[in-house]
């Protein structure tokens with residue numbers, strides 16, 4: 147929490163000059179108690195973004211010390227309340243609060259992660275933690291420029307603008323900077339969403355990350371696919387490499403792989419034909435193949451092995467029927483009749499804690515959706531058709547609690563380069579995004595429902 151400076155109170159009034167002094171002191175006290183936030187220039191805003199990008203928060207060993215002190219310094223300049231939570235030692239979550247005038251209303255949570263994925267610097271045109279700004283194009287090259295240090299800083303810059311304009315939120319606005327989204331979020335957002343601190347925040351809606359869009363429409367996400375990581379194993383009689391016989395481990399595994407590939411093609415065709423979006427189909431990709439009998443020079447070539455294993459990354463939309471997929475796996479992909487077994491290394495849920503599909507409703511039951519559309523329109527932005535996020539984000543931990551969570555990273559006219567070499571964001575897109583968040587935070591934090599309906603419908607979720 148930010149400390150409020152206090153000045154000693156004068157004790158007596160001896161003369162007019164002392165009275166004047168008193169007036170001076172008390173006006174000084176007011177200005178110290180409520181430090182005014184100065185408007186920033188464009189170059190200050192860009193420079194802060196670059197500073198955040200220059201902190202090496204790459205997994206597997208992010209520099210949390212620097213990112214935490216950087217964020218706390220900005221929070222301090224903005225007189226936001228701050229807290230550093232460590233659900234797991236060494237993995238700090240920075241929680242900031244801009245108190246509203248009516249703390250009884252559910253709050254707004256703006257979530258972002260501080261960590262980034264590793265990079266291969268020699269494959270980049272500019273070092274990934276230099277945050278080089280190309281003067282001719284305005285592109286800022288850095289790991290995290292899209293995923294998602296941009297969003298974290300845009301939240302803060304939007305608050306900076308709102309603070310300097312004198313705006314006061316009605317609802318409490320929280321910002322969480324979580325440490326480990328890129329490796330699953332288990333020590334950050336997952337524990338946070340289940341914590342007592344989170345309960346006390348009385349969150350009404352969460353904003354989290356989305357994806358860049360190459361065209362002029364901003365992408366927006368209301369759910370995401372769940373990761374099912376599965377390995378299937380075949381066993382069979384070993385035999386001479388020259389012999390043709392049925393039911394070898396390899397042959398049994400190949401029958402499964404062929405069946406999985408047919409399913410994959412059918413799903414992919416739906417995307418290619420444009421009849422389904424990427425997030426609406428079940429994707430399945432083979433990620434490892436483990437078989438063969440090792441020899442000092444590689445593998446034994448004249449032996450058909452007795453075991454073979456393959457691993458698959460399956461992504462399941464929240465609208466899919468999990469039982470039907472499980473049946474397909476047990477009957478077609480790894481049938482015991484073919485001496486196959488299967489095992490899940492991870493099996494993300496499709497339903498929230500209350501048994502409902504893990505999607506944020508985009509109808510009248512969720513006022514935050516209409517408010518977001520309005521806020522973006524007011525800032526001259528155009529939203530694309532809402533989508534299911536094709537991969538995973540921390541938003542799932544909030545949706546699991548039945549909370550509305552919307553994925554949105556304001557990057558239009560931008561190629562999708564998350565996790566890629568030469569990840570960049572153009573400075574003008576970055577600045578435009580700040581204005582979108584100014585509009586969103588203003589709209590969200592001022593939303594005072596005339597009835598208790600929105601809060602009631604939240605309790606029902």
Ligand SMILES: *[C@@H]1O[C@H](CO)[C@@H](O)[C@H](O)[C@H]1NC(C)=O
Pocket residue numbers: 202203204205206207208275
């Ligand atoms: C960034 O940190 C990672 C460890 O997480 C390290 O491997 C890498 O070399 C660092 N990069 C730079 C440019 O310091």
Ligand SMILES: *[C@@H]1O[C@H](CO)[C@@H](O)[C@H](O)[C@H]1NC(C)=O
Pocket residue numbers: 382393394398483484485
């Ligand atoms: C399954 O294993 C049994 C026992 O080794 C064997 O008799 C049978 O032929 C195998 N079936 C298939 C389809 O591989």
